Structure formats: C-alpha cells, structure tokens
Amino acid sequence: MRKALQVAALENGTAIDHIPPQALFKVVSLLQLQQLNNRITIGNNLRSSKIGTKGIIKVADKFFEEDEINRIALVAPNVTLNIIKNYEVIEKKKVILPDEIIGIVKCNNPKCITNNEPMKTRFHIIDKEKVELQCHYCEIKIKKEEIIL
Amino acid sequence: MEILPMKPKSLVDINDYNKDDILRILNNAAKFKANPDRDFLKGKVCATLFFEPSTRTRLSFETAINRLQGRVIGFSDTATSSLTKGESLKDTIMIVSNYVDLIIMRHYLEGSARYASEISPVPIINAGDGSNQHPTQTLLDLFSIYETQGTLENLTITVVGDLKYGRAVHSLIEGLSYFNPTFNFVAPEELKIPEKYKTFCDQKGIRYKEFAEFSIEAINSADILYMTRVQRERFTDLMEYEKVKNVYVLHNDMLKNSKDNLKVLHPLPRVKEIDQDVDDNPKAYYFQQARNGMFTRQAVICDLMRIEVV
Ligand SMILES: [Zn+2]
Numbered sequence: 001m002r003k004a005l006q007v008a009a010l011e012n013g014t015a016i017d018h019i020p021p022q023a024l025f026k027v028v029s030l031l032q033l034q035q036l037n038n039r040i041t042i043g044n045n046l047r048s049s050k051i052g053t054k055g056i057i058k059v060a061d062k063f064f065e066e067d068e069i070n071r072i073a074l075v076a077p078n079v080t081l082n083i084i085k086n087y088e089v090i091e092k093k094k095v096i097l098p099d100e101i102i103g104i105v106k107c108n109n110p111k112c113i114t115n116n117e118p119m120k121t122r123f124h125i126i127d128k129e130k131v132e133l134q135c136h137y138c139e140i141k142i143k144k145e146e147i148i149l
Numbered sequence: 150m151e152i153l154p155m156k157p158k159s160l161v162d163i164n165d166y167n168k169d170d171i172l173r174i175l176n177n178a179a180k181f182k183a184n185p186d187r188d189f190l191k192g193k194v195c196a197t198l199f200f201e202p203s204t205r206t207r208l209s210f211e212t213a214i215n216r217l218q219g220r221v222i223g224f225s226d227t228a229t230s231s232l233t234k235g236e237s238l239k240d241t242i243m244i245v246s247n248y249v250d251l252i253i254m255r256h257y258l259e260g261s262a263r264y265a266s267e268i269s270p271v272p273i274i275n276a277g278d279g280s281n282q283h284p285t286q287t288l289l290d291l292f293s294i295y296e297t298q299g300t301l302e303n304l305t306i307t308v309v310g311d312l313k314y315g316r317a318v319h320s321l322i323e324g325l326s327y328f329n330p331t332f333n334f335v336a337p338e339e340l341k342i343p344e345k346y347k348t349f350c351d352q353k354g355i356r357y358k359e360f361a362e363f364s365i366e367a368i369n370s371a372d373i374l375y376m377t378r379v380q381r382e383r384f385t386d387l388m389e390y391e392k393v394k395n396v397y398v399l400h401n402d403m404l405k406n407s408k409d410n411l412k413v414l415h416p417l418p419r420v421k422e423i424d425q426d427v428d429d430n431p432k433a434y435y436f437q438q439a440r441n442g443m444f445t446r447q448a449v450i451c452d453l454m455r456i457e458v459v
Contacts, residue, residue, distance in 0.1 A: 111279050113260040117238050137260025138281055139162075141345075 013038070013060040015082040015089075016072070021045050023076040024055030029149055030071045030104065031057075031064065038062050051078075071104055073097035074131060074147060097128050105133060106148045112138035159266035159273040160449055163284040163320045168327040170452075171291060175301075177448035177458040178292045178441070185444060189456045190219025196249040197223035198241070199276075200256040205417070206276050206283075209439075210253050213446040222249065239268055246271045251454055272453035274446075280316055285449055286416055287320040289442040294325075294373055296441070297412045297434060301325065307333040307367045310377035310397055310422060312342040317416040318377060322346055322355075332357040333367040337393040339384055363397050369406050374399070376415045376422050376435075394421075401426040414438050 019027055024044045033040055039060040048054035063083065072079055073095040083091040103120035114121045114137055122136035131144035157165045166174070181187070195214050199207055202225055211221050222245075224230035238261055245252060246269045254262055255276040262275035262282070277283040295301050306325065308318050312334055322332065332350065334342045334357055341359065350357050360367050368374060379397050384390040398421060399413065412434040415423060419435070427433050451458050 109259060111257070111259050113238065113256075113258045113264050113278075116258050117261075117264065119239070119264065135260065137263050138258075138279070139260070 009087060010041075010058050010060060010084045011087055012085050013058060013062050014064060014069075015084060016057045016059075017054070017080045017082060018048065018050060019055035019057065019076050019079050020051065021053050021055050024057070026075040026149060027055075027057060027072050027079075030075065031068065033057070033059065036062065067098060069093075070095050070098050071101065074101065074105070074144075075149075077131065097125055097131065099125055100136075101125065101133065104149060105142070107135045107138060107140070108142055108146055108148060109135065109138045109140045112140070114138075156452065156455070158453065159262075159269075159275075160284050160453060161262045161266050161273065161275045161278075162282045163287045163324045165284070166288075171288070171324065171327065174288055174445065174448045174452060175292050175295050177451065178288075178444040179296065180458055181444040181447040182296075182441070185216050185447065187216070187447075188218045189451055189458070190214060190217035190454075193219045193250045193454070194248065195219050195221055195251045195253060195450070196245050197221055197225075197276075198245060198252060198254040198256075199223065199225045200227050200238075200254065200261075201277070202226040203255050203277060205439075206255065206442075209442045210274075210276060210285075210446050213443045213450060216443070217447060217450070219450075223253075238265065242269050251450060274449060274453065280314065282320065283316060284320065285442065285446055286317050287324045288449065289438065289445040290317065290321050290375070290414060290416070291324050292445045293412070293414055293434060293438040293441050298372055298410060301328040303329050303331075304372040305331045305333065305370055306373045306375060307335060307371035308375045308377070309335040309363060309367075309399070310379045311340045311383055312336040312377075313340040314383055315377045318342075318375070319346060321375065322349065326350075326353045326355060330355060333360060333371065334358070335360040335363055335367050335397075337361070337379070337389065337397065339386065339389055340379065363399075365403065365406070368403055368411075369408070372408060372410055372412075374407070374411060374413045376413060376419070378418075378420055378422055380420075398422050398424060399427055400424045401430055404430060404432055407432065 021044050041058040044055040045053045081093040082089045101123045105123050107114045107121055123133040126132050126134045133142045197207055197210055214221050242265045251272050253274045253276050256278050259279035259281040262278045266273040275282055312318050381390050411432050413432055415435040417439055
C-alpha cells in the first residue's frame, strides 16, 4: 500500500496524462527523459475512462519549458499536463504544436542535406490539425504516420 | 525615411522571389540582352562550385560573369577537387566564402543550397540541388515567355512530357502563379502532374486541364508549348514506356494550326521529344531560350550583389 502511494503521489513536478499507449515511449524520447536524473514514474496500458487505455509519465521536480513540452504534440496531441506543487495540481495544460520543429524529427529523404551533414533538422508544420511537416531544406512533406524521431 | 522592401540575399528557390523581384530580374535581363558586355563585376570574384557536373549550366553562369568582367574560381565536379573530399559542405562554403563575393553552387543533395545560404556570409545562387530546385532555369523560362509574348499575364501554357519528376515544370507553375496563367498538362499516365501541384493551382485559382494524349487541341490553344524529356528510367513499366515514347514527340506538322504567337520551349537537353524538323520553324525558341539563360543569370548575379543595372 505504501509503495503504491509512493508511485502515485508527486510532491512537485509534472504529470503527463492521457498519453496513447503506442506513443508513450516516443514521448519519453522526445522529452529526452533518459538524460534526466530526476525520479521518473512511467505507467502504460492503464485504464482510462477517456481513451480506453493510456500511458502516464510523472517527473519529480521538473517543470518543462514550453518548446520542450510542445514537441509532444507531434505524437500525442491530446495529452494533459498537470503541473504539481505541494501535492496539488496548480495548473492543467494542453500541448500546442509549434510552427517549427528544430532538431528532433529526422528527414525521410535520404538525399536531404540534413542526413548527410552534421547539422540540425528543421521542419515547418504546414498542417497543425493533420500534423503534416515540411522539411525546411529539401522541402519534402512528411505525414504524421511517417514521422521518424 | 522611406523603407525599401528587402531584396533577397540569396536565390535558392523560385519562391524566394515575389512578383516584383521576378519582374525586376526580367527587365534587367532584357537590358543585358540588348547590351551584354558590361563592367559591373570588375574587381569581383565569383565561385562556381559544381559538386555535381553540369557543363551547360556552368558555362552559362561563367559566361555571364565573364561578360560582366568578373573573375571565376571553382570546380566542375567533386571527383577532381581535393577541397571537398571528406569535407563537410559547411567547411567548403566557409572557406570559399572567404575568397569570393558570390557563390554559385550545384549539389546532388537536396536542401544543400538552402543550408549554404544560411551559413555563408556571401550570396548563394542555387544552380540545382538534387531534384529540388533550379531557380535560374525558371527565371530564364519566364524571361523567354515574357520576351516572346510581351507579357506574362493571362497566357495559356501547354506543358508536355514528364510532369511527375520534371523539376523545371513544377517551378514554372510556381513562377507563373502570379500572372493568371492557364495550364494544359499533357503527360502519360505514369508521369502525370502530382496531386500537390493541382492543389496548388486550385488554391491560387489557376485553371488547368489534363490530357492523357498529346492532342492537337492542347497545342492549338497554347501561347507557349513547353516540352520536356520523357526518360526511360522514370518508368516502372517498360511496356508503358515503349507505348508512349513515340507519342510525346513534337513534329513540325503538328504546329500548322497553332497560334501565330506560339513559341516552343524546352529546358534542354532534348533527346527525341522535339523532332529536328521543328528546329527551322520560327516558332521553335529553345536555342534562344538557352541563350537567354546567360542574360537572366547576369541579372540575378547583379541583383544579389546589389549592383544597379543601368
Ligand atoms: Zn529534408
């Protein structure tokens, strides 16, 4: 019982809720959680009244920057962010897809300069609803399901 | 104080130029055509960096520079250049931009010129980046149309051949989009115009018709007949290629009821898609079109170097 509580409760930090199970590990990598030393709790395939099953990620003592957290919208546009201070949710946020994504998505075109030169990729979001991207360099368009991180 | 609109620093993509930019270039190209030997680049050095060979394009650029009394350094393919062996594009651009006032580059990787323009302190002209962009080709096409028709507005352009992979055609559609064109797209099933360009036309209110056959109707309604190569290697079904290879060929007798003002253009090199018997028809304009490339490039170079063409 005590153990269960320890997992569930977060004194200070961020809880990312309602992650579609298939997107959970992509969210982990988008936020580069593997590089954090904070206490992190990850649950997946949990029951959800909203979306059937869901994933959840809790990161203690971490409050993400807007542009960091908005990356999630690439793979999970409907997540809920709970900002927790002193065991209380002080803010609930939605993620918003930015106009431009730098250095996260890989270009699908093998003849693109970004795949052949030590440089950051850059994509323009050309359709926020459908999550369609366009490479700033080679100009190819990438659909949501084709996104490679 | 009057704020002048910012001219683009580099030319990577035809969309870097708006309508005013395009018209300014075409008017200056006309000045160079009337008087090509000028001294606007005296004391300047330009680089032609051809990471992928393209003799025709390189000669056109280098002649443009020579006729302006500028000097040229560079290489014509990476096999003969030790500078680029194993070196990143960034390093090559950073080094060469120390020496010159402008860089003209052709590269097999798509997006290379955009990247170069972001890191280079001197202007970049994209002379082709893989199958992506080749904006001076578009400008010379536009100049040839402008010059022969006296306007770019309200023209009917019939484009024939490989409309799927044809970069020149795609950029021409974008470049003409400011001028209320009507397009006839003539292509075999396997090479028809991609959906995204039809969507582009729809968004811009541009009228177009598609033809699966090289019909006389598409020729006779045109002000410009823009021919392109139908290449064997583009076909997944070689039977299909065998079927169409002799169909998308222009012969002189097909022009007999065409409009008086019609001109036949082709980005060159041609293979078989324009029969030699068209060459002597005054409506054939592809060799003059290639020559126009030089004047258009003179105009682009001066524009990027902020040299006023008088
Ligand atoms: Zn790309």
